[in-house]
Amino acid sequence: MRRSAKYFLPVLFLLGAAVAHAGQGKFYIVGMGTSKDLVTVRALEVIESADIVLVETEGERAYWGDFITGKEVWSRPIALRVMYGADPEKIADPKKRAKAEKGVRARKEIVDRVTAAVREGKIVADLQGGDPMVYGLTFMLEQLPKDIPTEVIPGVGAFQAASAAVKMSPPFGYDTSAVILTMDDWEGRVDVNEKLMAAGSTLVVYTMLLDYERLFAQLRKHYPADTPVAEVVDAGDRENQKVIRSTVGRFLDEIDYKNLPDERHILLVGKFL
Numbered sequence: 692m693r694r695s696a697k698y699f700l701p702v703l704f705l706l707g708a709a710v711a712h713a714g715q716g717k718f719y720i721v722g723m724g725t726s727k728d729l730v731t732v733r734a735l736e737v738i739e740s741a742d743i744v745l746v747e748t749e750g751e752r753a754y755w756g757d758f759i760t761g762k763e764v765w766s767r768p769i770a771l772r773v774m775y776g777a778d779p780e781k782i783a784d785p786k787k788r789a790k791a792e793k794g795v796r797a798r799k800e801i802v803d804r805v806t807a808a809v810r811e812g813k814i815v816a817d818l819q820g821g822d823p824m825v826y827g828l829t830f831m832l833e834q835l836p837k838d839i840p841t842e843v844i845p846g847v848g849a850f851q852a853a854s855a856a857v858k859m860s861p862p863f864g865y866d867t868s869a870v871i872l873t874m875d876d877w878e879g880r881v882d883v884n885e886k887l888m889a890a891g892s893t894l895v896v897y898t899m900l901l902d903y904e905r906l907f908a909q910l911r912k913h914y915p916a917d918t919p920v921a922e923v924v925d926a927g928d929r930e931n932q933k934v935i936r937s938t939v940g941r942f943l944d945e946i947d948y949k950n951l952p953d954e955r956h957i958l959l960v961g962k963f964l
């Protein structure tokens with residue numbers, strides 16, 4: 692290739708990208724991984740192109756500071772998760788109904804704001820820890836008008852990072868070959884943990900508001916007491932990651948589970964350990 696063409700083509704490409712961006716807004720959900728150095732190249736490209744980024748907490752805003760410097764930052768508060776999926780009209784209790792209605796209003800507000808921004812040609816990137824498709828916040832994909840272009844950028848989630856931390860592959864449980872990703876038995880769920888445990892498969896328990904005592908009472912009924920468990924704290928974070936090992940029978944007595952850091956620990960259960 693002639694020298695001039697070699698240097699000219701990338702410039703043309705960049706101009707092309709800028710022109711494409713000028714008229715076309717888009718909404719992205721970006722998986723940020725469980726640690727800064729697990730953010731993907733694609734995630735960084737999207738953030739670079741974004742006019743507006745959404746973050747859930749001030750802590751995330753500070754943590755991802757290097758990536759989002761100079762961007763307009765909007766808050767996507769945790770309150771948006773409240774009673775997502777519940778239909779207020781089907782709730783008899785007036786207090787709960789009011790709470791559900793508040794959640795519906797808050798979600799509509801942010802959907803309307805994002806819609807207006809994308810229609811103005813803005814790129815909006817909603818940054819989410821880990822992988823957005825596992826207990827992330829995906830309602831905007833359902834609620835944005837159909838003409839709003841959307842894309843999801845996958846990230847390294849707590850499941851993958853915790854599996855790497857224990858250096859054992861959760862699907863390979865000797866005589867079992869499945870993994871169940873689950874969480875506490877929140878109200879209204881039909882796939883409650885006791886039903887899932889009956890299969891004896893590997894369990895990966897996300898710990899949002901987890902009642903450990905109830906969970907281990909359930910586990911003890913379905914898994915032998917010597918079944919290994921591992922609590923992985925700060926999975927994927929090379930400096931702080933910690934693996935705490937125990938068994939189904941001993942966990943509640945020997946692990947200080949009440950003082951694990953909020954939202955940064957995940958529980959693995961099964962023979963694969």
Ligand SMILES: C[S@@+](CC[C@H](N)C(=O)[O-])C[C@H]1O[C@@H](n2cnc3c(N)ncnc32)[C@H](O)[C@@H]1O
Pocket residue numbers: 725820821822823824825826827847848849850853896897898899923924925926927953954955956957958
């Ligand atoms: C709302 S979920 C979000 C999960 C996230 N989308 C993912 O793929 O990692 C939050 C839960 O994920 C788990 N989690 C998230 N980050 C973690 C980390 N760095 N180490 C261990 N567990 C983590 C915890 O169980 C936490 O309660």
